[in-house]
Amino acid sequence: MKALIECIQAHRRFEIITHAWPDEDAVGSSTALALGLARLGKTVRVVYPTAAPEMLILGAPPKAESAHTPEISLLVDVSDQGMLKEVRPAGMVAIIDHHRTVTDYGDIRWVEPGRSSASEMVFELLTAMDAAIDEEIAANLYMGIFGDTGGFTHANTSLRVFEIAGNLVRHGADPHAIAGRLKRNKPLRWYRILCLALDRLIIQDGVYASYLTTHDFDILGATTQDASGIVEELASLAGAELSILARDGDGATVRCSMRSRHSPAARLTAEAFGGGGHDRAAGFTVPGRAAQLIQKIVEEGKRWVKTA
Ligand SMILES: [Mn+2]
Numbered sequence: 001m002k003a004l005i006e007c008i009q010a011h012r013r014f015e016i017i018t019h020a021w022p023d024e025d026a027v028g029s030s031t032a033l034a035l036g037l038a039r040l041g042k043t044v045r046v047v048y049p050t051a052a053p054e055m056l057i058l059g060a061p062p063k064a065e066s067a068h069t070p071e072i073s074l075l076v077d078v079s080d081q082g083m084l085k086e087v088r089p090a091g092m093v094a095i096i097d098h099h100r101t102v103t104d105y106g107d108i109r110w111v112e113p114g115r116s117s118a119s120e121m122v123f124e125l126l127t128a129m130d131a132a133i134d135e136e137i138a139a140n141l142y143m144g145i146f147g148d149t150g151g152f153t154h155a156n157t158s159l160r161v162f163e164i165a166g167n168l169v170r171h172g173a174d175p176h177a178i179a180g181r182l183k184r185n186k187p188l189r190w191y192r193i194l195c196l197a198l199d200r201l202i203i204q205d206g207v208y209a210s211y212l213t214t215h216d217f218d219i220l221g222a223t224t225q226d227a228s229g230i231v232e233e234l235a236s237l238a239g240a241e242l243s244i245l246a247r248d249g250d251g252a253t254v255r256c257s258m259r260s261r262h263s264p265a266a267r268l269t270a271e272a273f274g275g276g277g278h279d280r281a282a283g284f285t286v287p288g289r290a291a292q293l294i295q296k297i298v299e300e301g302k303r304w305v306k307t308a
Contacts, residue, residue, distance in 0.1 A: 004094055004110050005129055007072060013043045013091075015070035018118075019078035020049040020085045021225060021255075024147020024182060026077045027056040029096075029118035032140040033076055036122070036131040043068050049085035053225065055185060058139050077118035079105055080276070082285070096121050098148075099277055100267065113278065116156040119144025123164050135172030142173035146182060150232065155280055189222045190229070196220075197230050197245065202294065206241030207301045208234050211290035214248040224249050235259035242266060242301045246290040254290045256297060257283045265304035272300050 008014075016034050018026040027048075034044045045068065073089030079097040095106040098115035115121050119141040126133060133141075145165055149157045152165070169175060197210040212227055220226075224247050234243035242265045246256040256273070260266040264279035275284020286293070 001110050001125060001128065003108050004096070004125065007092075007094055007108055008037070008040075008042075008129065011042075011071045013068050013071045014074055015045045015047055015072075015090060016074045016076055017047045017049070017078070017084060017087055017089060018076050019080075019083035021228070022048055022050070022052045022056070022077075023228065024056055025117045025119050025144035027052045028058075028140040028142075028144025028147065029076045029122045031058070032119065032126070032137045032144070033074065033096075033122045035134075035137050035140070036126040036129075039134075040129065040131055045070070047087055049083070049087045050225075053228075055181065056143070058143065059136050075106065076122065079103065079109070079111055081105055096125065100279075101276065116154075116158065116161045117145050117148035119148070120161065120164055123168070133168070133171045138168040138171035138173040139178060142168040142175070143178050143182065146175075146178060151179065151183065156278070187226070189220050189226060192220050193222055193227050194230055194233055197227075197234065201234070202298055203239075204298055205302045206239065206305045207244065207298050208237055208240040208242070209244035209246070209294060209298045209301070210234060211245070211294045212247040213289070213291055217248070224255065231257040231259055235261070241305045242269065244269075244294075244297055244301055246294050246297055248290050249285065252287055252289070253285050254288045254293050255283065255285050256290075256293075258301070260305075263305065265301060268304040269297070269301045273297070 016030045018030045030046050034046050037044045070091040073091040073093050075095045079095045079101045093106040094108040097111045100113040123141050196216055200210045202209045227247050231243055231245040242260045244258050246254050249255045258266040260280045266282040267279045270276055270282035270284045273284040273286055277283055
């Protein structure tokens with residue numbers, strides 16, 4: 001973190017880039033970091049490789065000076081170039097991430113797989129830089145931590161997570177409002193997607209898997225992004241050691257999300273397809289169609305559930 005702080009102190013113009021299909025943590029950590037840097041007198045723009053869901057935008061981001069050329073590109077919640085889609089960092093690359101990665105991408109790397117979320121890391125960074133944590137920053141960081149800990153239920157829900165969350169509440173984050181926004185705000189089509197996924201559930205040796213096709217999304221008037229969170233529902237079924245949701249994405253690709261209950265089966269299965277993430281929450285994107293690939297993914301998953 002020291003090299004990163006020195007780098008931030010020595011420069012003025014930044015861009016913050018997070019991963020494609022940004023989730024609570026991606027949006028929360030990026031927004032909070034942008035607000036924090038702006039309040040330290042820096043010029044910042046936030047770049048989303050694919051649009052951030054409306055639901056995750058808690059307030060207006062700091063006014064971006066679009067013409068500015070960043071000196072430093074801060075990659076937050078991502079260290080895999082494949083997750084940047086067509087976005088190319090314009091400045092020197094500094095990485096803040098909690099995903100387990102195998103690359104050494106980036107000029108400065110602060111990567112800690114033991115952290116619950118990028119939001120947790122941004123909180124520590126801003127605190128170490130004496131940036132004031134105001135209500136807006138606190139709300140964004142709380143949202144990110146809430147998202148990546150599954151509402152304080154995943155194995156990454158440490159004492160430190162509660163301490164930071166408590167700190168954020170002290171700075172004005174509203175737990176009830178944020179949880180309500182994230183958990184009690186689903187469009188009806190989300191449940192229709194869930195029904196489809198459950199109808200097709202494949203259960204084999206503790207692997208609970210399903211898939212969604214472009215055709216499904218067309219019929220429901222939904223997009224692949226609308227299936228966010230479905231894999232968590234599969235993972236909540238009793239007996240699901242490894243849950244898998246494969247869905248058709250843009251341009252003849254398949255996005256696959258996985259959760260494992262007791263073992264690193266999610267990460268090991270994702271790695272077999274060139275992806276990664278955390279031990280119990282991981283994913284990958286490959287060319288193809290979900291319906292054709294699902295059984296192959298299940299077979300791979302069964303291997304890791306058995307050996308774990
Ligand atoms: Mn994250």
